[in-house]
Amino acid sequence: MFIDRLIENIKSKKSPVVVGLDPRIEMTPKFIKDTAFKKRGENIEGVGEALYLFNKGIIDAVYDVVPAVKIQVAFYEAYGIEGFKAFFKTAEYAKNLGLMVIADVKRGDIQEVAKMYSKAYLQNQLFDAITVNPYMGEDTIMPYVEDAIKYDKGIFALVKTSNKGSKDIQDIKTTKGEYVYQSVARMINRISNSTIGKYGYSSIGAVVGATYPEEAKVLRKEMPNCFFLVPGYGAQGGTVEDIMDCFDENGLGAIINSSRSVIYAYQSPYWKDVYSEYEYAQAARAEVILMTGMINNGLVKRRYIAC
Numbered sequence: 001m002f003i004d005r006l007i008e009n010i011k012s013k014k015s016p017v018v019v020g021l022d023p024r025i026e027m028t029p030k031f032i033k034d035t036a037f038k039k040r041g042e043n044i045e046g047v048g049e050a051l052y053l054f055n056k057g058i059i060d061a062v063y064d065v066v067p068a069v070k071i072q073v074a075f076y077e078a079y080g081i082e083g084f085k086a087f088f089k090t091a092e093y094a095k096n097l098g099l100m101v102i103a104d105v106k107r108g109d110i111q112e113v114a115k116m117y118s119k120a121y122l123q124n125q126l127f128d129a130i131t132v133n134p135y136m137g138e139d140t141i142m143p144y145v146e147d148a149i150k151y152d153k154g155i156f157a158l159v160k161t162s163n164k165g166s167k168d169i170q171d172i173k174t175t176k177g178e179y180v181y182q183s184v185a186r187m188i189n190r191i192s193n194s195t196i197g198k199y200g201y202s203s204i205g206a207v208v209g210a211t212y213p214e215e216a217k218v219l220r221k222e223m224p225n226c227f228f229l230v231p232g233y234g235a236q237g238g239t240v241e242d243i244m245d246c247f248d249e250n251g252l253g254a255i256i257n258s259s260r261s262v263i264y265a266y267q268s269p270y271w272k273d274v275y276s277e278y279e280y281a282q283a284a285r286a287e288v289i290l291m292t293g294m295i296n297n298g299l300v301k302r303r304y305i306a307c
């Protein structure tokens, strides 16, 4: 089952860290752009090649220390077909090195359309899981749930997102006296009952932002079946302390995504005097190892089991 494989990958890598492959061409090291543009031209094909080469370097540097990567489709979709090629090639490269691949596509639409999104990603062997947006209602996420079960995949449904404006809608009080995100959490936790693995978690998980630790603490209790995908660590301000309540006492229950803080670690004040842009991938590895150590340290301090 997807969730059991994810947990076993976390245990074997001793890390709950997910590297977010969200590459920006303007932040790509010059030596990579030079190589890509020489090969494919200084055009959209060259951009696609540069994004792929950048990702390949990061994957080579981290595949043995993290369980999964998350590839946010917008960074590729922006470059049309060439961007999509880089997206799929990146997924394939990561998969071949044993990483689990989360396609961050945040889909949501009426059932008939959702079926096609599900066909595109959950029925594609390159992807282990996708992110979905459940705010259009239960019927709209059922095609993903059905495919997750049928094709042994996972989904992470947005519950409490990391952005500032997540309060605008998600924190509205309902007539039942709870927040909208709690109603969504209840719906997802109920649906997740249909596919529980041997560690007690479901392949139907939730996205909970690192930037809302109080809400995460409540949600950990209200969604006992659901593994959390936690974005917002690092660049968006989430800290180790902020994510601790996303875990259970066995050190399970959450994977922590960091995109910018890892892939551009070589530009950060912390690493910029240590690694040059030629060593961007080593810097990403150093950052991932540091992040893993800090999280495991935090878990041990709580007397939880480390990953």
Ligand SMILES: O=C(O)c1cc(=O)[nH]c(=O)n1[C@@H]1O[C@H](COP(=O)(O)O)[C@@H](O)[C@H]1O
Binding pocket: 020, 022, 072, 104, 106, 131, 160, 161, 162, 163, 207, 208, 209, 231, 232, 233, 234, 235, 236, 257, 258, 259, 260, 261
């Ligand atoms: O679903 C997500 O992954 C997601 C949900 C959310 O609430 N907030 C959020 O930032 N994300 C994603 O997590 C990543 C965050 O990137 P960094 O801020 O660079 O670490 C991006 O790929 C976002 O699309």
